Amino acid sequence: xxxxxxxxxxxxxxxxxxxxxxxxxxxxxxxxxxxxxxxxxxxxxxxxxxxxxxxxxxxxxxxxxxxxxxxxxxxxxxxxxxxxxxxxxxxxxxxxxxxxxxxxxxxxxxxxxxxx
Numbered sequence: 001x002x003x004x005x006x007x008x009x010x011x012x013x014x015x016x017x018x019x020x021x022x023x024x025x026x027x028x029x030x031x032x033x034x035x036x037x038x039x040x041x042x043x044x045x046x047x048x049x050x051x052x053x054x055x056x057x058x059x060x061x062x063x064x065x066x067x068x069x070x071x072x073x074x075x076x077x078x079x080x081x082x083x084x085x086x087x088x089x090x091x092x093x094x095x096x097x098x099x100x101x102x103x104x105x106x107x108x109x110x111x112x113x114x115x116x
Contacts, residue, residue, distance in 0.1 A: 002112050007071075010108065011074045012074065032072075035070055036108055036109055044059035044060055045102070047059055048094045048095070053086055060079050060082050074104045081097070
């Protein structure tokens with residue numbers, strides 16, 4: 001089970017995000033779990049792999065908003081940087097961003113499995 005303390009250790013800004021959720025810890029943790037179950041990141045990976053920069057931008061921008069609101073700083077920071085490159089249609093290899101984010105998502109998923 002993911003906990004507030006576990007999120008803090010992960011590097012999340014759980015305190016600010018909890019304020020956005022009016023201090024409702026159960027609601028906040030539910031939103032974290034929903035974000036982990038969402039397939040938007042898989043869609044971003046597919047868009048990057050197929051070099052569809054427009055679709056990749058849309059997915060990265062959406063994830064930036066979700067992860068930012070949830071205070072998931074370790075996910076937010078690389079996707080925010082990636083979003084700006086995609087916005088400018090920069091011809092670059094995005095795989096380092098995808099791999100970093102994927103590893104961090106897997107860390108959260110492992111946290112969810114290990115503590116249940």
